[in-house]
Amino acid sequence: MSTPEQYDAIVIGSGEAGKFIAWHLASQGSRVIAIEKDAMGGACPNVACLPSKNIVHSAKVASYFQRGSEFGIVHGDWRVDMDAVRARKRKMVDGLHEVHQNNFKKNGAEFVMGFGSLTGPKTVQVDLNAGGTRALTADKIFIDTGSRATLDPIPGLRESRPLTHIEALELDILPDHLLVLGGGYVGLELAQAIRRFGSRVTVIERNPTLAHREDPDVSEAIQQLFHDEGIDIITSATISSIEGISGANVKLHLTLPTGSSILEGTHLLVATGRTPNTQNMGLELAGVQTTPSGHIQVNDRLETTAPGIWAMGDCAGSPHFTHISFDDFRTVRDNLAGANRSTTNRQVPSCTFTDPELAHVGLSETEARQQGIAYRLTRLPMLAVLRTRTLSETRGFLKALIAPDDRILGFTAFGTGAGELLPAVQLAMANNLPYTAIRNLIISHPTLAEGLVSLFSAVPPN
Template sequence: MTQDNGKVDMSAVSTRRKQMVNGLRQVHISNYEKSHAEIIMGFGRFVGEKTVQVTLKAGGTRALKANRIFLDTGSRATIDLVPGLIESRPLTHVEVLELNVVPEHLLILGGGPVGLEFAQAMRRFGARVTIIERSQALAHWEDPDVSDGIAQLFHDEGIEILSSSTITCVEGISGQSVTLHVQRGDGETSVQGSHLLIATGRTPNTENMGLEVVGIKTTPSGHVQVNERLETSVPGVWAMGDCAGSPHFTHISFDDFRIVRDNLAGGQRSTTGRQTPSCIFIDPELARVGLNESEAKRKGISYRLIKIPMLAVLRTRTLGETRGFLKALISDDDRILGFIGFGVGSGDLLPVVQLAMSAGLPYTAIGSLIIAHPTFSEGLQSLFSTGPLKK
């Protein structure tokens, strides 16, 4: 998607995105039509027991009554109460996808998944990119070798990183010119850019829904309070996904639905102890399931470590992308406690490891498999054929 002069054609990028989104939306709409479910577009609010009033997008209102009500209202980007921030009209993950131009200099608040993915994408489109992160490291919840690896990756691609930085004031308008006043250590500096992207967290969409009218409790963070079966404090009302405080992943929201569905059919499923796989789609990918070293140490869990460089995964050599590593935490009885993949194709390695973890299989069960050569999965054989080291 480049023009003759070699620059990225963002209008073509935007068009392709819209085509993809519209295609997926049509799939979902078709599924609804086949199920004969009714879709009502509008804003719903509890006005009484088992009663929701919808302010319709097309105008007017409509009252709905039901014995079972399910809340899945999602979340939105958090915009902190920093002087001038709201007034600067910053981009969120929604608006940045609608850009028709490559930002001259994109400033990104936050070094989490959203910030990391857009930082690399926009840098590769040709923008100058600066990440401002309040913690000491990008992806600070991960182990130091992961955070350091991402920092080196971004450094090599020319992405600027301001860590341990707090925004004190914002001036200007995103899309024109914006200046951030930044507190770093004992001093203050400023950084100027053309666009500003907010990626500092998520806020649940639970305001003004009349939850208090029917006694639905919320947590201090504003999420709907639920038990392990995703039941709210009011019988006949369930909540799932981001608004219920579940890990903010599409696949977790889908599992929330399965928990509610199966329990309504007489099952006994819950959120307790379930796996939470994740993948950050930078290049190369960062994938994880289970414990990392930092968590194991904090919880006092004994483990042994297996780690190999991605260079040992022969498929990476055929692609010319050998950066990163694979590692796993092994229990004293040889079960897999956690897996981290920082390298090309890492996300696709998760299901095999998850299955072994769910079944309580020893790590050697994967190491003894015959795996097609040369595939990314062959890296699991290399990893789990390695003797673990005591930590």
């Protein structure tokens, strides 16, 4: 083998944390190379977060056409052109790709397409997508290879060639009947979007409720939303086998509490979880250990079991959100500069982009009860937020858990623009401010944020 090319840092994977650490170190004068197997920038700008929200918004526009008379709009016949929906999404992705190319060029980090694997403690081999290999060495190696959709070992599942979120975002025809395996974030967002485009949609969930990790009132609200939009829901379902090919005809053999059943559809979407991309990477050759779930084992500074090697994002077992991957980058960046940042007990906000949105940060009621944490509950229907009446978007509620000392323990919003309400609450929580700090604000009228004043004005006394 030829003598390895010397770099200051090697980054395997160009997802959120990977690309930012590459750009940062290169801008500081380090010689950096980033290796990416699939698409520059990783999943978020190409096949996940941003493309899915692009499709979700197109579906929102379709829903406005369906509700036109409600807003006094008279229109003639209309239809959804899935090829044009896809073209809009692709145009956005092309623009994001250009942004990433410019950032690599501006910061001076080298970028190569290929599969990177460790061949020793400080050495990496790149199997180039264009053919050939390169041998690299560096004192610092950063791994950010992400995750992929999990395909459970169900007889016939792989043979049915199901859609994952990647293929679902590339649909140029409207499925007659989409079967969605999984009632989590991805399944919920895409199920509603495809339904709004005009497909029949059935969601099959193994647990007793959709969004089963949420509080019961949240799960119930989502199920009612889906019922009202004409989405069929099957819960407590076990799939024993699958027949057929997605895109033509597919048949699910189900076991339900009431007995066996067969469900047929034209397309099958799998959204039952994520699997870390850590296979065949030679991790053991560099002394990098993995967890039983296949994630790279890291400490609270995101250091692996091998000196000089860090792992970030999904592959390191961090919560599977792009914003958490970005915080992983900040943790590593600051610690390289001499700080002592930790991932322990950091805030993990989330937003599910159903319509309306579901946003959350901190403790849920279920978690507080399980942990024996005392709290007071304040709750407000979105109907009481006057801005929602102007939008005809009154579905949902706000709620918060308040500690005996008046700190905010947790916040959940199910309603239009819910995700935009999170930062104000997060800021109060991060600085241990009492809920009254938000309650006493003067907030512009009529805005959705006014709802926070109303919510925290309704906190029951100790």
